[in-house]
Structures are given as C-alpha cells and as structure tokens.
Amino acid sequence: MSVVVDGPAIRLVGHCPVEDAEPLLVALQEDAGRVVHLGELEGAHFAVVQILLLCCPALEGFPKDLFLKNLVLPILGASASEQINADP
Amino acid sequence: MSVSVMIVDDSKLARIVAAKALGQLQPDWQKVEAGSAAQALELLETEKVDVALVDFNMSEKNGLELAAELRAMRPDMPIAIITANIQDEIISQAREVGAAFIAKPVTSEALSGFVSGAALKLRTAKA
C-alpha cells in the first residue's frame, strides 16, 4: 500500500495509483489534521492529487519526482504552507 | 466474484498478446476469447462478461461498431478499443461510445490505466 497511515501522519510512498485516492481520503476524513508527507512520493495519479487539493491537508517534504515537485507542488503549496506555519 | 474479460480480435496471436499483458496485471481475472464481432455477441449471451477488450481492425464488423453495440447493451461495462492505427478520427469515435483507447502492440503498461480504472468501476458498482 503506498498510502501509509501512521497516527497523525500520512506518508505517500513510491507511485500512488488511482486506487490510493480512497484510503487517502478516508484517512483525511477520519482526521483532517493529519500531515501528509511527500518525501517518498515518486509519482501520483491525478485522483490522489485531487484529494490533496480538495482536502488541503498540511504537507511536508518534497516529492522525488521533478514534475510533481516543480509543477504540482506549487499548486498544493499555497494553502498548505500556511497550515504548516500555523502548526506549533 | 471473479472478473471476466472478453478479448475480441480476429488474430489469435493478438489475443494471446493481450491475454498475457492482462494476466500480468490481474492474474485472477478470467479471460474469454472471441475471433469476431459475431462470436463476441454470442459469447455475451452465454458467458459472464465484465470487461471488453476489442480490436479495432477486424474484417467483418470493426471494433468500433461492436463497441457501440456492447455499449447499448451494457451501459456501464468498461470497454477498450485496441488498435495500431492511432488516428484522431478513431480516437474521437471511441470516446463517443465511452471506450478507452489502447495502442497496439498491447503491453501490460499500455493496459494498466484501463485495467485499474475498470477494477475501480466494478468495485464501486458493486459497493
């Protein structure tokens, strides 16, 4: 499973296929305060990215994939960075 | 419970290639083969078919016509058109009947998007 839920943290690992949208959503629905860690992310289906865009969780780390890091992360970042800063 | 995929192609070799690629992705899925559009329609009467992989280039009735008929009978069935001939005209027709488009020769890579989408569809339909 490439969505690893670990208490208050969710780690996205490797390539996250379309199916991962569901466990990711469930994890965020359970606890919207969970921080999503992107440091091990190598690729993501749009369905997964869409969940991040719709739920706006706090994010941490940079994806390994350059497309995700340089082009997708800036879209996610705008709302996410505020939340990261707001976190004590 | 198991998913059944119908592979329609008038070339035996092409059916083997498609079945192999599919087997790599979903080893548990059942495969039924049809050598023509007519055979495919017959199969649909007797067998359980959840997903269809249809070759575009067949002699009697082409894959798009068959896909359109399948769509009429089974509005929610995941259907993919397989072809080596990637032309915009064919792409747009395939989209009109709500079929995915897979380039020939079929590899598990080329098939994976369609297969995972189909799996989702079948799962959500059951749920």
Place this chain on the structure above:
Amino acid sequence: MDELLEQFLIEGRELVAQAHGDLALLARDPARSEVLSSLFRTVHTLKGSVALFDMGPAEHLLHTAETRLERERGGRTAMGRDDLETLVAVIDQLDRWIDEMEHGGALPADAEARAATLAESLQDDEGEDGERPSETESKTATSETADAPDWLGAMLADSRFRDLDGAATAFRYIPDSECFFRGEDPLALVAGVPDLLAIDVVRSAETPEIADIEPFKCVLGILGVSKGTLKAVQGAFRMVPDQVSFAQIARPSGSALTEALAETLASTSADRATMLRVPADKLDTLAAEVRELAVAMHGLEGVTRQAQRVDRALADELRRIQSGLARAVGTLAAMVADVRLVPLQPVLRRLPRLARELASALDKNVAFELSGDGIEVDKQIAEGLFEPLLHLVRNAIDHGIEAPQIRLRSGKPAQGRVALELARRGDRLVATLVDDGAGIDPATIRKAAVAKGIIAAETAENLGERQVLRLIFAPGFSTSEVVTDVSGRGVGMDAVQRAVERLQGTIDIESEPGQGTRLTIQLPLNAIVTRLLTVSVAGERYGLRMDQIVETLRLDATEIQTLGQGNACIIRDRTVPVVALAALLGHDETVSPVARLVVTDAGGEPMALRVDALGDRLDAPVRERSGLLSALPAVGGTTVHSDGTVLLVLDLPELLA
C-alpha cells in the same frame, strides 16, 4: 562517441540533405517520378538507419512517410503542396532529432508526441474524396485560437502564469467526472506536455465538503502554459481531444527570435564540419604546418637574393634547390587546400528549416530558395559563412518581408520571396541574398545615422545612396531604437560585416525602397594564401590586404584640404577623407610634397590612407596573430616578407573602427 552513432550522424544528415533536395525538386514539378522514387528510397534508407538506435518515434514517423510515398508512387493519390510541406516538416523534424542524438544520445521526451502529430497529418491526407480533413481541422483549430478564448485572459492575469519566459501555448483541460474509470490520468497527460512551464487547477464542479468527496470522481480541471508550439501541445492531448482547448499566446517576436537564434548559433558550433571524414582538427594542423612551410620558403627566397651578391655559384645552387622546394610546397599547399574543400550543403542545410521556422514564428508567408549550395569551399569559409548568412536571412524575413496583408495592399503577392544563391566567380565565392520585401529608404538611414552621431550631418549629405546604405554596417548603428525607426535592417549588421571580413570577404548592399534588398557577400574560395600590398610608414613596412583596397594613387600634397577637423581630397569628383596611417598607428607623421594614398572601403565608406611609400605586392600566407601580437588591436596577422623580415599585416576594419 560510439562508431555506429558517429556513422549514423554523417549518413543521416546526408540523407536529410538528399531528401530536402528531392522535395525541392518535387515542389517545382510534383509529377517527376524519378525524383519521387529517389525520395522514397532515401526515406526508406533513413528508416532503416534510425531503427538501429533507440529512435522509435522517428522510425514510426518515417514508416508513415514511406507508406505515404508508396501510395504516391502507385499513382493512387495526388500529392499536393500540403503533402510536400508536411514531408518537409517530417524531414526537418528528423534533422532536429539527429542533432539531439548527437548532443544527448537520445530523442527528446516529446519525440513521440511530435512524431504522432506529424504522422497524423500525413495520414490525414488520405481523404479519398480529395477533401483534406487535416485542413478543415486545422482551420477550426486556428479560428478557435485566433481570437483568444475567454479563459485565456483570466488565466494569464494569474500570477502563476504571468511573465513566464517563452510562454507560447496555453491549454485548458476539463476531464469528465468519469474519466478515472476509463483509466485516464489527467495529470499524466499534462506531464507529457512538452516544455511545460506552469500549471494550475480549476474546479470544474462545485467543491464538495470533505465528507462528500467521492474519491474517483474527477471534479478538477488543469490549466497550463508551455513553451512548445500549439501542435506539440495538442499532440500530448491526442487521446482526449474533446476535453481540451488551446490558445496560442502572443509574445513579442523579438525575444522569441533572439532565443531561436541563440539556440541555433549555440548548436551550430557543435556540428560544424562533421561531414569531414577526417578529424577536422588534424586537417587544421596539417594546413597550419603547410602554412609554416610556405612561410619558411618565402624566407629562403630572400636569402637566395642576398647570396647573389656574395657568391654567384652558391646563389644559383640555392635558387635551383629553392625552386624545387617551392614547386613541392606549392603542390602540397594546393592539395591541402583541396582536401579542405567541403561542400557548403551540410553547413547550409539548416538554413531552409530555420527560415521556415522564423517565418512561421513571425506569421509571415515566405518562400525561401537556396541554390548553388553544392559549391565546394575551404572548410574555414564554409564554417564561417553560416552565421552571417543566418543573420542576413533572419533580417530579410524579420524586417525585409512585410506581413501578408501589407504586401497585398502594395500590390505584391502575399508570399514573400527570399532567395540565397551561391555561385563561383573565378576564385571567389559569391553569396547573393535577395528579398522582395520593403527595401531600405536611404533617407531614413541617413537621418538615423546622424541622430546616432555615427556621421556628421554634412558628411551624410555628401554620401551617395550606396554609401548611405553601407552605414547600416557601422558599429553602433544597430541599436534597438534605430531598428524600429528604420525598417530594422540594423540588427547585428556590424557583426555580419565583421564575420565576413574575418573570412577576408566583402559585403555589399543594394536596396530599392518598396522593391526589396540585395546583399552580396564575396569570399575567397580558398583562404590559405592572401594577396598583400606592402606600404611603408614612419620607416616601418606593413602589409595591407588587397581585398580591402579599392585603389592606390599619388596626389600632390596641396590637393589634400582641411575639412572640418580632418583632411579630405577629391577623387573622381568625390570627397574622400584622408587619414595618415602613421597617425593611426601612433607614429609621427612625415610630410612630403607627394601624397601616396591607399583608398580602402574597409571602414564602410571610402577612406584614403596616407602612407610614405607603396611597396610590392605579394601572395603570402598570413599567420593569424598570436602571442604578444594579439595585444595589438590593429594587427590582423603576420607574414614573412621575401627579404626574411616579418611583416605585420594590418586589420584595416579594426584600425578604422
């Protein structure tokens, strides 16, 4: 580099040139079956060659082209202009890919999309009833994009998309909510867009509350901006044509062109002279050694003359040996020169493609004709010629050829013509670039040059039209404001002139306002030996290159009059400024009742250089300045005079600049 690839780079480019040649012939006469057969074979061979490498998209594309040509050979379809243009685009693409293979060893990431797009236009031409679907399609595509769609303005106003360097094409992709089930990944498609600069998402449906989100329902769309062309970006979305709209982003043509130009110039240096099957540097060394040998021979000639005074018998013996050696050296030099001769074709092969690219970037309709590129010239000349010619072609398309509607209004055909003709005249190569564009108005140039302080107002009045036109080669003329004021001919013209002069060539310009412009570049076919005139100044002898000298004359010193701050004399009813070469070189001027003048136009306009004495003329190998001498700006090189002394060869354009 691996040997197989190296061979491919050579043969691949030869085949590209061959294909372009055949296509040019077919453009003139589409019915020539032997040309068609040749093209077919060339494309087939190319296909076989690319198959040896990891160039799948290229192979696929060539296969499509081959199939298209096969149908043509069977006489089943008629090949129209569109077909030929598509084939030209296919070969151009292949040419670029060969460059990529050389530089990166692999095709670029967008190769597949590009191949698919091109192959598609080839296949689209199959339309049986003569209707070309590609044409109608592309028409709707452009009419869609011609008036910028509503979404584009709002999108580009967003800070995410503002001020992106090189932004060319925008897209708006709204997938349907069911797309995930068909196996589509909109993000993967977007990742496949070539040269993507930035993306953003838009909500295509109302944003659901977190509890109501359906994980597999697509509710977002993606906006993006790419540096790629409309066609390239469209190629990435071939599978979802119904869900994407596109728009071309207008951008200042200047920056785009500069970029294209810089890119081209940067890549040119890398593939120069690869057509030589002998490592080019070895050949350069060989030529340099022969040059040294010839220089030493020249010294021997002087020694022989000195020996004459001392010992006749010894002098005779020396002369016998010397003439034998001279013959051998002459033959050797000629052979080396011959080996160094390369056809211009591989060097110039990019020009038609670049001309097409520039024309389309500028929305101009231009037919570019290239002829005579089969001529062989010295490698050095061939290499040095591309850059100035590209500048000139670029200028002709950018500033010479008017926009189609303006042309029509002034009674010209919408399609402009830019023709580059290369011809051999004696031992000179003559490159003539003619355009039928707007031409240059001497009055505007005159005004601009005076305004720029390049020339005094009264001098400007005295200049004939030809001299006025030459002002565009003056350094400092080509600033951007002048460029926009006059018809823009200024861009880099002084650089062009310098490049031509480095090759010991000359450049000439003629223009008829409203009718067009003709530029003529003359270059030696063979650059190893230079014809020099020796002059004496302040007790020193210098060499001047004959090709920079218009004439030499003697005048009574009284005929030189003071004019403004300088001196001038009248030569054939024309006022020519007179400058003492001694003064230019920092020596004291000597005064004599007879003025010996060398008239040169190396500085852009005729100028008379006063010297103390005119010496002999000689053909001598000139060594490029090196070492200590390179610090002297006016010295173009050195040679050894027949008396054994070293002669400094002056670089007049630099001295007069």
